[in-house]
Amino acid sequence: MHQARTTCPYCGVGCGVLAHVDDDRLTDVEGDGDHPANYGRLCVKGSALAETLGEHGRLTRPRVDGVEVDWDTALDAVAERLQATRDAAGDQAVAAYLSGQLLTEDYYVANKLFKGFIGTPHLDTNSRLCMASAVAAYKRSLGADAVPCSYEDLEEAELVVLVGSNLAWNHPVLYQRLRTAKTRNPLMRVVVIDPRVTDSCEIADLYLGLAPGSDARLFNGLLAWMADKGKLDTIYLEQHTRGLDEALAAAREDDCTVEAIAADCDVDAERLETFFYWFASQLHVVTLYSQGINQSSSGTDKCNAIINCHLAGGKIGLPGAGPFSITGQPNAMGGREVGGLANQLAAHMDYDSPGAIQRVTRFWSKASLTPTLPEGPGHKAVELFEAIERGEVQALWVMATNPAVSLPDANRVRAALAKCPLVIVSECMADTDLMPYADIVLPASSWSEKNGTVTNSERRISRQRGLLLPPGEAHHDWWIIAQVAHRLGYGEAFAYEHPAEIFAEHARLSGFENAPDHPGHRARMFDISALAALDREGYDALAPIQWPVTADVPHGTARLFEDGRFATADGRARLFPVRPRGPVQALDATHSLRLNTGRVRDQWHTMTRTGRAARLMNHRAEPFIEIAPEDAQALGLGDQQLARLTSATGEYRGRVRLSRGQRRGEVFVPIHWTDRFSARALAGSLLAAHVDPLSGQPEAKHGAVAVTPLATACEATLLVAGDLEVSETVRQSADYWTRIPLGHADRWQLAWGEGEAGLARLTESLPVPASLWCDDPATGRWRAAGLEDGRLRWWLMVGPPAELPGLAWLDARFAEAAEGLPLEDGRRRRLLAGCDDGGAANGPLVCSCHQVGQAAIVAAIRAGDASVEALGARLACGTQCGSCIPELKSLIEESSEEEGPHVRSEQTPEAVQVA
Template sequence: MNVATTCPYCGVGCGLLARIDASGAVQVEGDARHPANHGRLCVKGSALAETVDLRGRLLHPLLRTSGGSLRRTSWNDALDRVAKGFGKVIEQHGPDAVAFYVSGQLLTEDYYVVNKLAKGYIGTANIDTNSRLCMSSAVAGHKRAFGEDIVPGCYDDLELAELIVLVGSNTAWCHPIVYQRIAKAKERSAPPRVVVIDPRHTATCESADLHLPIKPGTDVWLFNGLVAFLFQHGAMDTHFVDTHTQGFEAALAAAQTDAGDPAEVARICGVKLVDLLAFYAWFARCERTVSLFSQGVNQSSSGTDKVNAIINCHLLTGRIGKPGMGPFSLTGQPNAMGGREVGGLANMLAAHMELDNPMHRQIVQSFWQSPCMAERVGLKAVDLFRAIEEGRVKALWIMATNPVVSLPDADQVKRALARCECVVSSDIVTHTDTNAFAHVLLPALGWGEKDGTVTNSARCISRQRAFLPAPGEARADWHIVCEVARRLGFTQGFQFEDVHAVFVEHARLTAFRNHDVQADGLPATRRLLNLQGLAHVDRQAYASLSPVQWPVTSDGEGVARLFADGRFSHVDGRARFVPTPARMPAHAADRHYPLILNTGRVRDQWHSMTRTGKAPRLTGHIAEPFIDMHPHDALRCGVREGELARVQSRWGAMVARVKQSGGVLAGNVFVPIHWSGQFASDARVGSLVNPVVDPISGEPEFKHTPVQVEPFPVRWYGFALSRRALAPEGLSYWTSIQGDCFRRYELAHRERPPECGAWARTWLGVSDPDAADWLEYEDRSTGVYRAAYVIEGRIESCMFLSSRADLPSRHWLASLFVRDQLEEADRMALLIGEPAEPGVATGPTVCSCFGVGRDTLCEAIRAHGLETPAQITAHLRAGGNCGSCVPELRQLIAQVQGQADA
């Protein structure tokens, strides 16, 4: 039987149908009835079934011994230890000496319970979330402009728009199903124009009508310039501005002061004036305009101003709340918005109420009937870990996140956790960079096992439903928190029987004293977040709840678009224009750190890879961390493509392989965020990242860190494929990734082994090479060494070493591991270092859905004269499922055609 649930990855919130087949294997497909994706899935969602095994799972409560090892314990012992640790700190140092750091991976019900415990019972607002790192600037911008954290539109607006503006978003890779909806809209007889505003030329640019590669940090100049242009050219909706907004004159004055001259804006932003004016003219002419923005806007020391600069353009033209138009924040995590609904940030209360508003505090405390209420804003993420290192916060509970990898200045997070008296971690995996510092590890339920709700970027509440049994002793996060709350003495307020009871209380709170006019002698406190239509659902109705956009009316119906009536959530009902004076990022490049680091995601991986790192289908596209540079910068830094380099900032350093994609502006470098200590020797890019934050939102500056790049000299490069896990620690450089039937290791070291054969046998665990086939070849003059270990005709492991970085194809060798028996030609090929037959080497994976490699695609394009992605799909299926690889297919077509014309 299919179980309707929701994807655990990005904020698109795609619906899934999951089931367990007769063999016990999990099957996952898209839910055609879900409004977010209508049955389509990206490759990460399609590969979810490959990630639900129990390898590496935290299955039992663990305690850290005085010697540093972990020992299994009972739930009672573990929960008592947590309650005792937190209780002691609270008694001795007060409630603000404890904190919680939670995650957009939690379900809304989990978020609600832990927020209730922290703010209403312990009495501290020191609860923040990793969502602070990706969307808190959007929250702050929404609240300044609208009076409430509101995304006004819906995904259907993408099909109705005349102009789609993508700002700071590689949508094709980070929100693939949104990108596919845009691509589908481009097939209309009157397609929308698409503008991409991004310093990098990404896969998203392949479908754009215009790409504006602005200099990092210049977004406010660009949109202030647009405000000035729209006003000057009569594109202002005067009636809307006069009737429904405040503050226009001040915002216009700031825009004209900074960006009144388009030529000066083009110079500052580093774009061609003709392209800038084309964008401005399109925005002026196209009434149905949607502006989608994501981390490239939010993750900045001026992120909130960037958000408001974009919103100002929509307020000026009255393009909000109507079909096909509006500003649209693309959220990074599956439940970042659900966390915002229940006050998961340190400066918020549940139900979109404000911590610094005495009336809101009274409303929430009255509803909860709680003994106390936090009265001041808590510590935001970066400040929280500084307070831990300084000793002001002495107990910390981390849930479903890995801050030693994800936070900026991540080595400071290490120092903080090492000093903290009591570190508790609720997680689904045992070994992470963060869990190495935990005193208590609590096994939580993961996707497919837990039950509750999430809210996507478009305000759509969906159910995540369990279809797998709880593994080991794992428990739901909300239940774990309730158990600790009762042990802390809070017997009332945490006696929820099940997740349905938590949801209903959350829904009731959103409707509590939420009215348009004064009632019962109490002031009006109108909030658009209102789930009154769900406040009394019974268990059966909750179990069968269909996706619905809030607010949910009394008849249970959702609302697709907000602000259509021109009424906003400020007390006077008017939206606010916000002046956004332009300023450059806090830290500029200098002679010591002349390049600017930008960070972000890759297509097939997620966060710190604890889930996606298990799926072989997701590892073939990009298998190891990289440093993407402009060729001129690489030359100046003395580094070469394919070799290793070290990136260093004032805060830390990392090592990765140099890449020159052609998509990075001179003076900039790009590094992905995903690699942690479980998958690489030294690739945590968070250790480099500038810890300066936006003064309003507290969101860090992930997109602008001054760095230097220098060679990382090694004596040899190599790789190994092995059916069993190996131990690469001690090498100068290594990465590890899961393949199909094997694990792949990329290796390099500063010293060459004195005897390659002996070293290889030891490292691969070949104790008796005479008991099986040990094949090896060495050319000492060139530094080449190859070896393979074969048992009963099946390859067990292989290793290739060279003094140069250009080693044989890993993809051809990977194909040997799926065979039960090697042919004699395969054995010879292993020693030669290349396949015996041409065409066997498929190259790096481009289409992960169907496992189609670059070499296979290029050969088909040449042989058959393929000119479109659709023709490639007809021949090889590539691009025919999620479509995430379609931009790369276009690039390959252009590349092959260019080679033919040369």
């Protein structure tokens, strides 16, 4: 057995991972105590990485027109069909859509091929959906896509503001780092600004539950308040910035009294002024912001409103200070470094930067080969699929992402994909929602197999090391792209044999014609030229390092703009005038509820990886609709009832969750569920395709929907052995279904409006007849199980899932069946009960690390373990990644108030008071 250092493939925190490899098998992972991003911490998703591996469900051979072929045939087909499209319709009829899941080396080669040699500007990335507004705002204000902060600033800050970020769920390791820092420094204050009361409020000294879309109004108000109270840093503003007068004038176009701002933001005026005073009075302030700010039709302005306040107070370029956008994907920043956005060139150069096109052309030119770069930017993500719909783009290559799920107006995107003459998909999983639209499918390597680098939210480049061989005939994305480039006649420019060579070229380009324009400052801020001389051995040993990395700063740069000089032409930052705008997706009489979307704690994107780990599937096992109890009552909805959301563009079905942390008139749904896991649970189908006019980022936080009960005559839970599947006929006839992988079986939740007919279709489709049966005619409840040669094949309960026993015992019986072991007589008798004698139901899962359910926690609290520490000592919950601690605290609070936990899944707004 040996250990290897690599990087987690989930969020942009970029945690270091120690992987234990034994006999070409990854047996376990743990946090890397030496990695500066996490110092040994891992969230539950990272801790479960070893459980997400294996060849089951992987794509292992290329396919052309639905037929498996060898690589030469597939690569020839890609090159020939791309060239045919170019010949018939021009270079700009070809496009690529990439992913923050790719490594920097993959991204670099793709950008070089499409923009440099195919000559199309239409290469964009799913990072457009999460980071584009933050990028545009940084460039507009600071002169470059340059996050100024480091994670260590969280420990140095006197005030940390979380706005539009549920850090506790979406970046759990950073949240735990902040939580620890607050414990060590009792004077530190944390403010949470979010329409929802989330688990992040557990450490909040102040909570502002603002109205969705009012963020710019709030920060404009803060800027005006600072000016009115004499809290501006006039010396810093005079020496290092421009644009204060214009920014203030725009902010003062609206009534700037605290009362007026509070009314517009729908927050308490006294609390709002407390926040203003805290922000203005402290120098060391970090504002962490994420999708709640970015995913808006005015997301760039909202980011600039935040940056304005930091510049106005001189709260940037200092330890514990700065506007800090938190990245959503593991390599969203690395992709931007190499030109992964449609409005970028490589190495942070832009089409409108003087001489940039010619510079990249010179760098990529070979003796007999000169690239032909486009003259201007290409289509951003939403525009790209609209161009496909219009027939302007006729060939699309998608790599490591699933636009059939993640883009807004998903049904329209799917129709565009169906219409596209050529869709090429590079993917590691065999069955995704995108596959039905693919003409050519190319099997790609995945985490634990890929070898390259990623860049996290604090500009830290880390190695993601290949630990295992790709399954079957899967290959690395950079290799696939380079092979196609060879077939298109560009082989001389793509003669790579190892990712170290690609990284070295990328590093050389970052320093190419990038002489200092001022002592200590390069013309382009992104510069890692000091790493260009790395050979394979040095590349393999590369330790985490933050850019810039130059001859002047060979060990990297933790914090930017410390001398007050920015990346603009005159070295001064810009305060930008912001005029707040409401969401484009307007509420009306039909769609009167404001829709918010986001991630849940244990899942990631479209669940192609997390859906393979059983313990990650049970914290939020089904697609859900979170709604305030008062709204639910008015709409005739009960907790755990099935309901449907409808918008002008689509429909979503899920299970109701009552939450007092949800504002009235608003609902929240998760983004993760796809057609592989549920029917009609695409959050993207509910969203209209409105985007920020500058960044192109979609307005994913401000949908307009209606909610109604889903009429069902009966519900059922079916557990089937892992080699069985619920038939397509049964799924199509069900009004609701969702699949929940367990360790050794699949759990299916089903519901029908026509109960008897639906159940009849289900039971008729089961592979073996019922061996055990019990029913209660008075209630319509019944249970059955099917055995074959004494081995459990399926288990069925008709009734709501709230009546389920703990499923771990049943899952263990499926494990025995898979090993060929027949059921013992005693267990056979207990099979319909679903548990051993005296066994208790676990209830909803709270602690994924140790698989501790709500029922056990509530019982322990009632027995006297009324603290997080006591619960940890008894049940181990909360003792590993810490993500469940806020939920544990809520259960303790609920128990002390003798309230039912079924209503209160988060803290109430009243629970978060001014300290």
